[in-house]
Amino acid sequence: MAQESTKRVNCLTCNKQLKRIKRYYRDGKYFCNKNCYKAFIKKQSQEAKEKA
Numbered sequence: 001m002a003q004e005s006t007k008r009v010n011c012l013t014c015n016k017q018l019k020r021i022k023r024y025y026r027d028g029k030y031f032c033n034k035n036c037y038k039a040f041i042k043k044q045s046q047e048a049k050e051k052a
């Protein structure tokens, strides 16, 4: 049985599957575009504010 070793990565924000893994790779996370990256950062900082 041949197993596909292709790593599949989804965008953290919109959960869209990325065809090219090296797109918008930041801090060990993957995003399909800059917008999704910014949205994630925004969300993250908001959660940090709620905690404080």
Ligand SMILES: [Zn+2]
Residues within 6 Å of the ligand: 011, 012, 013, 014, 015, 016, 031, 032, 033, 036
């Ligand atoms: Zn996305």
